Amino acid sequence: MAIKRVTYNTLSYLVAEIKDRYAEKSAIGALGGLDKVAVENLADDLKKLINGKANAATTLAGYGITDGMTATEIASAISTAIAGTDHLSRVMVDSTADINVAADGAEKKIYMVKNTDGEAGNLYSEYMVIDGKLEKVGDWKVDLSSYAKTTEVTAAIANALTAYAKTADVTKAINAAVAGLIQLDDLSVASTGAGNVVTGLAYDNKTGKFTVTKGLTALTEADFTEITQQEVKAMFA
Known part of the structure; x- marks a missing residue:
């Protein structure tokens, strides 16, 4: 005899419970019979709230904000602030004779004059214009003494790797460890008995x-x- 997925009596009980726990649309007032509630169906005070809402906008003015800065005004204010700030820039010159102490913005520059007596040509003297006069403020050079050479790095890497096994050694060790163990090709599955449930x-x-x-x-x-x-429709009749 065939078995139904849900008995008719069980489904009838479920329908009775739904009817008992939930009210029909006709019993919950005028809004219960509407497929969609419009603004006209709402109370006057709720209508005023909805009608007075702000629409989506892409500018501050669209939301009624009139004292905010535009993107152009903000960019202009930032540029003005940066331009009014004192900052130093580096200038490369061949000699101090090329430095014009009376030039506009001369006191905002650091002049790098190459020193021919420098080590390997990597030495510069620094000058600044202070109170209208050229003053030497220091020397500058590239110092690579603390950096390792390529050959030193290569030797250090090779020395560090001496404690690690080579690929061939690892492969050999793995093959020796799995020797005699069951391999994937050895796995098989067989079934016995009747039926379709594993016991x-x-x-x-x-x-x-x-x-x-x-x-x-x-x-x-x-x-x-x-x-x-x-049968389902009959239960809701």
């Missing part, structure tokens, strides 16, 4: 064989029937 599972760790035992027959989709649409 037992055994594994042989020497051969790598799994044995599945079947001893029961479970219901399948063919053993069930659907409740018809007519």
Whole structure:
């Protein structure tokens, strides 16, 4: 005999519970019978709130804000502030004769004059215009003494790797460790018994064989029937 997925009595009880717990549209007032509630269906005070809302806008003026700065005004204010700030810039010159102490903005520059007596040509003397006069404020050079050379780095890497095994050594160690163990190709599955429900599972760790035992027959989709649409509609009649 076929078995239905949900008994008719159970579904009838469910429908009765729904009717008992939830009110019908006709019992919850005028809004209950509407598919969509419009502003006209709302109370006057709620209508005023909705009608007085601000519409979406892309500018501050669109929201009624008239004292905010525009993007152009903000960019202009930033540029003005930066331009009014004192800052130093570096200038490369061949000699102090090329420095014009009376030039506009001369006191805001650091003049780098190459020193021919410098080490490997990487030495410069720094000058600034102070109170209208050129003053030497220091020397500058590139110091690479604390940096390792390429050959030193290569030797350090090679020395650090001496404690690590090579790829060939690792492969050899792995092959030796798995020798005699069950390989993936050795794994197999066999089944015994009748039915479509597994009642037992055994594994042989020497051969790598799994044995599945079947001893029961479970219901399948063919053993069930659907409740018809007519039966469902009859419960809501």
